Amino acid sequence: MATPPNPNELMEEAARWLAALDAGSATREDFEAWRAADSRRAVAFAQVVDAFEQIEPLRALHDPLPRPSRLNRRNMLRGGMLAGGIVLAGGTVAMQAAARDYAETAVGQRRTVVLADGTRVSLNTDTRISWRIKGTTRSLWLERGEIGLDVRAVAGPALRLSANGMRFDLEPGIFNARREPETVALLVLKGTADTGRRQVGEGALAQVIGGDLAVRPAEAAAIDRARSWRNGQLVFEGESLDFVVSEFNRYLDDKLVVADPRLSRIRLGGRFTNTDPAELLTALEASFGIHARRAESGAIMLSAG
Known part of the structure; x- marks a missing residue:
């Protein structure tokens, strides 16, 4: 029989997750998997968040709170101090994690939100963001999907964009960010x-792929695509059918499937409405003789005539 986890260790682990989510070094998907694996983890995490919400008044009176050393944090966690020992990574970081705002889109949807500093964020299909604009803090987390950013000039630091453990400090300007x-x-x-x-x-x-960063001049097609999705369009300039299908599927509940592998390397170009593949299917049949049929699952199967 497995040994039940030590309650103090559970609290410490939950506090680590809260701090990692706040720092952008952990994904929501990984966190949800950790929490769902054991109901005791969900309880511990709820207690962590609740405790920091309760000591928010202390932050207002003593801001910033002192940042204890790793040894002191561990002793406090094990000794049950500060509402069950929830001091990992500093009280300020964890308390602020509960102060984020969120926005998201479903598959095929787009929306725009305006942050408190005037920055406009356009969310593409199946996208989720969170942000905190407070005092000198300007932070935005891309949790999934793709966004367009019109970052406004304000006094203070640059807007910090975090995604998948990577951070970018954005000066006033226009940007496009995509997370996979x-x-x-x-x-x-x-x-x-x-x-x-x-x-x-x-x-x-x-x-950024893994921990490797590469910076290069953007291709004209990539720039065109980054601008066009905000108008509900997908633009292709000689890309393979595999690539075209993968891009379209981001916007579709009923996915396109290349049923004949021989078709995968066909290259095509054009401008299409991203939530309706009808124009694409017409072009494929007219130019390449590719037929589309709907499977029982709803998927649209592409095959040679």
């Missing part, structure tokens, strides 16, 4: 961004 499971891409359409390792200037694309 293993990558983060930031396109600078106007202005500059700082990765902490190097500057990213206008017309450049910064791409």
Whole structure:
């Protein structure tokens, strides 16, 4: 029989997750998987959040709170101090985690939100963001999907964008950011961004794969696509059918499927409405003789005539 987890260790682990979520170094998907694996974890995390909400008045009276050393934090956690020992990574960080605002879109939807500093954030399909604009803090987290950013000039620090453990400091300008499971891409359409390792200037694309950062001039097609999705369009300039299908599927509940592998490398271009594949299907049949049929599952199967 497995040994039940020590309650203090559970609280410490929950506090680590709260601090990691706040710092942008953990994904919501990983957190939900951790929490769902054991009901005691969900209880511990709720207690962590509740405790920091209760000591918010102390923060107002003594701001900033002293940041204890790792040894002191561990002793307090195990000794049951401060509402069950919830002091990991500093009280300020964890308390602020509950102060974020959120916005999201479903598959095929778009919306725009305006932050308190005037920054406009356009959310593409199936996207979720959170942010905190308070005092000198200007932080935005891209939790999934793609956003367009019109960052406004205000007194104080740059807007900090976090995604998948990567951080970008955005000066006033226009940007496009996209997060996928293993990558983060930031396109600078106007202005500059700082990765902490190097500057990213206008017309450049910064791409992070794992811990590796690459910065290069953006292709004209990538810039066109970053601008066009805000108008509900997808633009292609000679990309493979595999790529076209994967881009379209981001916007569709009923996915496109290339049923014949021989068709995958066909290249095509054009401008299409992103939530309705009818124009694409017409072009595929007229130009390449590719037929579409709907499967019982709802998927749209593409095959040679």
